[in-house]
Amino acid sequence: MPTATKPRLTTKGAATRRRIVEGAAAEIRERGATATTLDDVCARTRTSKSQIFHYFPGGKEELLLAVAAREAERVLEDQQPHLSELTSWPAWQNWRDAVIRRYRRQGMHCPLGVLITELGRGTPAAQELTARLIEQWQAELRAGLEHMQRAGEINPVLDADRTAAALVATIQGGVTILMSTGRITHLEAALDTTLDLLRATA
Amino acid sequence: MPTATKPRLTTKGAATRRRIVEGAAAEIRERGATATTLDDVCARTRTSKSQIFHYFPGGKEELLLAVAAREAERVLEDQQPHLSELTSWPAWQNWRDAVIRRYRRQGMHCPLGVLITELGRGTPAAQELTARLIEQWQAELRAGLEHMQRAGEINPVLDADRTAAALVATIQGGVTILMSTGRITHLEAALDTTLDLLRATA
DNA sequence: GCTAACCTGGACCAACGAGTCCAGAAAGCG
DNA sequence: CGCTTTCTGGACTCGTTGGTCCAGGTTAGC
Secondary structure, eight states: OOOOOOOOOOHHHHHHHHHHHHHHHHHHHHHOTTTOOHHHHHHHHTOOHHHHHHHOTTTHHHHHHHHHHHHHHHHHHTTTTGGGOOOSHHHHHHHHHHHHHHHHHHTTOOHHHHHIIIIITTOHHHHHHHHHHHHHHHHHHHHHHHHHHHTTSSOTTSOHHHHHHHHHHHHHHHHHHHHHHSOOHHHHHHHHHHHHHHHTTO | OOOOOOOOOOHHHHHHHHHHHHHHHHHHHHHOTTTOOHHHHHHHHTOOHHHHHHHOTTTHHHHHHHHHHHHHHHHHHTTTTGGGOOOSHHHHHHHHHHHHHHHHHHTTOOHHHHHIIIIITTOHHHHHHHHHHHHHHHHHHHHHHHHHHHTTSSOTTSOHHHHHHHHHHHHHHHHHHHHHHSOOHHHHHHHHHHHHHHHTTO
């Protein structure tokens, strides 16, 4: 992708751009990516199509990608500060609560889930984005797991990286089920069960 | 839903109907549900729109639902006979292998994943379908877990139903990650880790 | 305040895709 | 056969949607 002389944004321009991304994100959360039209975004953000194409020359795909990037950040942000301080079982519990709280609040409107399933497949850029997010998430969990292993709270025989991968998958699965059935029970059960099993290895 | 005098199908009609469902399923597997158009299905199955509306008066939504129902069956079928005989650790391993094999072969083209994420949200009928599938899957796993508990191979303190829910979520999450990144590593790691942890509770 | 950028509104277009209609072929059945 | 019902092809409508264009307004910086 040739960076093609990106135009400098005015403060006003930057604000509009941000408004578009936020508005699109909200719309997508509520109705899904494919169901969200550019006109919807225009109406919600009080802008016109020309703006959208001004800030996102690549059209809808580029906008969606920008939204996805924003939401990916938010996924990790919403788990902080707990995610970076998984140094004791109470800390893990706090993190667990934060995760559940986040998804309980969002209900079936998981922004990232929508993105990675509706746009993720197909475009390599989106795949890359998703892979990066998962990688980062997994790395943080791994750090927490290793800390617990050093503290003797988790069996050191376990492969921390694979276990972290399992945790990420567990959450993702719970969220997928939440999105497609509306019930959060599986997410809770999955997360709690896995943590219980880990605790039991000490 | 008033069953509205369903027309009797001739053998030829039934065959055509089946051909449409199969063709639509294949198309959806490759390109996603929203990206699949009725014209695509027509072209692939050598039929015309009038056929589709003849057999699925509800239009695309009804067709998608029929495909989803078919794929839901297949999900469970593909795990048999292992899923119903989880009575020993080797049996569990066979089941695990069957699951991995299935998804490795399908790669990113998970039919049901596509359906439940692209159609599942929104229409209550699809939600119901998904819920039913998960419930059934979970029930089979729970039976296996309880058997292992009675055999003293898994700690009887564990709540078998919640653990089964965790397993389902684990797989679903691994599959979601597979679909959005193309890597099967998380599915393997998640499933293996969970099974290892269960084994360790004996 | 003047010039050259950036920014905005809204009309317009072309493509596409779901769904409709109807005439006619092909079964079922007495 | 002859009559009814089911089945099939394909042309047609029509709303939607991503994307274009351009004229006019606004901001930055000298």
